[in-house]
Amino acid sequence: MQQFSFDNRITDWVVESRHEPLTSIVHLVTVFGDTLTLTLVVIGVLVLTWLSNRIDLSALIVLGAISAYVMMLILKVTFARPRPPVEDRLIDVGGASFPSGHAMLSTVVYGLTAVIVFRLFPRVRARSAVLLWAPGLVVLIGLSRVYLGVHWMSDVLFGWIFGILWLVLCLFAHDQLIRRPALLRVGTKRSVNVSARSAPEPGRRVAGRFAKPTSPQREAAPQPEATPLAEPKSGTDQGTSSPS
Numbered sequence: 001m002q003q004f005s006f007d008n009r010i011t012d013w014v015v016e017s018r019h020e021p022l023t024s025i026v027h028l029v030t031v032f033g034d035t036l037t038l039t040l041v042v043i044g045v046l047v048l049t050w051l052s053n054r055i056d057l058s059a060l061i062v063l064g065a066i067s068a069y070v071m072m073l074i075l076k077v078t079f080a081r082p083r084p085p086v087e088d089r090l091i092d093v094g095g096a097s098f099p100s101g102h103a104m105l106s107t108v109v110y111g112l113t114a115v116i117v118f119r120l121f122p123r124v125r126a127r128s129a130v131l132l133w134a135p136g137l138v139v140l141i142g143l144s145r146v147y148l149g150v151h152w153m154s155d156v157l158f159g160w161i162f163g164i165l166w167l168v169l170c171l172f173a174h175d176q177l178i179r180r181p182a183l184l185r186v187g188t189k190r191s192v193n194v195s196a197r198s199a200p201e202p203g204r205r206v207a208g209r210f211a212k213p214t215s216p217q218r219e220a221a222p223q224p225e226a227t228p229l230a231e232p233k234s235g236t237d238q239g240t241s242s243p244s
Contacts, residue, residue, distance in 0.1 A: 001081040001098055007152035014147055015088050023090065026144045030091075033102035033141035038065065038109045045113050049120070056178060057116050061109075064170040068108040071166060072101050081155070088149040100151045100159035103142035107163025108170070110134045115171060138163075 031037055042065045049057040081098035083089070114134035117124050124130065142160060145151040 001079040003081065003152045004154050007154050010146065010153045011084055011088060011149065015149065018090075018147070023147075026147045027090075029140050030102065030144040030148060032137060033106040033144075035105075038105055041109055041113060045116055049116060052120055054120065056174065057119070060170060060174045061112050061116060064112050064166075065105070065109050067170070068105055068163070068166050071162070072099065072104050075099055075162065076101070081152075084149050084152060090148045091150060093150045097151055098155050098158065099162055100142060100145050100155040102145050103138070103151075103156045103159030104163040104166070106138050106141045107160055108167050110138055111163070111167040112170065 042061055045061045046058050049055070049061065076096040076098065079098045080096050083093070083097040111134060114131045118128065118131060138160070142156040145156055146153050
């Protein structure tokens with residue numbers, strides 16, 4: 001896959017416009033899209049959601065980041081687009097150019113982070129404008145790759161597009177599992193049913209022995225009734241006369 005015509009024009013303009021201190025700032029910005037930085041972000045969000053007892057959100061950030069990384073590798077191998085010329089690069093990188101891994105993965109990781117923080121903290125929901133840092137940072141990371149000469153502009157554009165699509169897919173899958181929790185209990189119900197069916201019936205021979213039937217609870221023996229004491233006889237019955 002070859003670059004588009006506007007890619008060459010943008011790259012030429014960027015190379016001619018480089019200057020300090022902008023170059024140093026761009027070097028710092030692009031670090032926020034490195035694999036190590038994104039991994040630390042995922043670990044931090046994982047700990048935060050785990051302490052908040054939201055295991056579903058923990059799975060969302062971990063599985064979303066890992067699946068996005070795998071998808072990015074598949075796309076790079078599929079399109080196999082070469083990077084811009086080496087003489088235009090300010091850093092040394094290898095591999096295919098399309099799509100930009102920094103743009104795609106930062107969109108997924110920082111996008112999921114913003115959504116999770118929004119769902120966990122009521123104060124953030126009351127001031128949702130603070131979450132604009134996420135798309136702003138993603139845009140800066142993508143542009144930094146063009147400035148450094150390691151990606152064509154179309155690499156970054158499609159990296160954002162693929163990242164947004166994967167972000168939406170992860171959120172949709174998470175919402176479906178939350179709304180239909182029975183899907184998460186299918187394996188549990190199946191194992192319980194199998195255990196119930198495999199239990200031996202009373203009196204059935206199992207592995208050379210008979211299953212002992214459960215003995216009914218013995219009824220309590222009736223207590224003997226107490227015999228009433230004999231009443232004493234009156235004086236006339238004993239043959240004695242009462243005094244006059």
